[in-house]
Amino acid sequence: MFELAYTLVDFAAAISFLIGSILFFWAEYETQAIWLFVIGSVCFCLKPTIRLVREIKLLEMGDTEDLAERLEK
Numbered sequence: 001m002f003e004l005a006y007t008l009v010d011f012a013a014a015i016s017f018l019i020g021s022i023l024f025f026w027a028e029y030e031t032q033a034i035w036l037f038v039i040g041s042v043c044f045c046l047k048p049t050i051r052l053v054r055e056i057k058l059l060e061m062g063d064t065e066d067l068a069e070r071l072e073k
Contacts, residue, residue, distance in 0.1 A: 002054035009046045016040035 020036030023029040058064075 002050055002057075006047060006050050009043045009050065013040045013043035013047075016043065 016036045017040040020033040020040065023033035023036065
C-alpha cells in the first residue's frame with residue numbers, strides 16, 4: 001500500500017505541475033496555475049512523509065531486513 005500511495009502522490013505532483021505550466025500560457029488562468037503548483041508542492045512534501053511512515057511501520061514490525069534494504073539504496 002505504501003508503494004502504491006507513493007506512486008500515486010508522485011503522479012499527482014507531476015500532473016499538477018504539467019497542467020499548471022500549461023495554464024501559464026493564458027493570463028486569465030494564472031490563479032489556477034498557481035494553485036496547481038501549490039498542490040504539486042504539497043504532493044512532493046507527502047512523498048518523504050509516506051516513506052517515513054512506512055519505515056516506522058517496518059521498524060515496529062521488526063522487519064529490519066526490508067528497512068536495511070531501503071537504507072542501502
